[in-house]
Amino acid sequence: MFKEPWSDISEYPKKHKLALETELKKELGTNHSLFGNSVNLLAKREDRDDLLLKSSSTFYIVHLTWSGAEESAGYPLIDVFETELELEAKLAEDSLYF
Numbered sequence: 001m002f003k004e005p006w007s008d009i010s011e012y013p014k015k016h017k018l019a020l021e022t023e024l025k026k027e028l029g030t031n032h033s034l035f036g037n038s039v040n041l042l043a044k045r046e047d048r049d050d051l052l053l054k055s056s057s058t059f060y061i062v063h064l065t066w067s068g069a070e071e072s073a074g075y076p077l078i079d080v081f082e083t084e085l086e087l088e089a090k091l092a093e094d095s096l097y098f
Contacts (some may be wrong), residue, residue, distance in 0.1 A: 003095040005046045017041060020051060024062065029070045034060065034078065047098065052087075059087040 002008050009017050021041055028035045034053075039060065043052040049064040059081040065071060081087040 002043050002091065005048075005094060005098045006043045006052065006091060007046055008043055009041050012044070020044065020064075023064055023066060023068070024051065024053075024076075026068055027065060027071045027076050029073065029075075031073050032071070032076075034062070045094070058082055059084070061090070 009020075024041075034055075037055050039053040039055045041051055042054055042059075044050070045052070045061075049066060051062045051064065053060040053062060061079040061081075063077045065076055079090070081090060
C-alpha cells in the first residue's frame with residue numbers, strides 16, 4: 001500500500017510499533033491538538049522520524065522528537081489531512097522526492 005519512504009507499520013515487529021506509540025504518548029502535552037485522541041498508527045517514514053496516524057476520518061503526519069518527555073507547546077509538529085485524497089497527494093510527493 002505504501003511506497004518508499006513510507007512503510008506499513010504491520011511490516012515491523014509489534015515491539016517496534018509499541019515503542020513508537022509509547023514515544024508519541026510521552027511527547028504529546030496536554031495542550032497538543034492530538035492529546036487524548038484515539039489514533040491508529042498506520043505507517044512510519046524511513047528517512048525521518050515521522051508517523052502516519054489516523055483518527056476517525058482524519059489523517060496526521062507527526063514528527064517525533066525522541067526527547068522521551070512531554071514537548072513544549074506546538075510540538076511534536078503535525079500535518080493534518082482531512083481527506084484520503086489529500087493524504088495520497090502528500091505521500092505521492094514524498095515518494096517522488098525520496
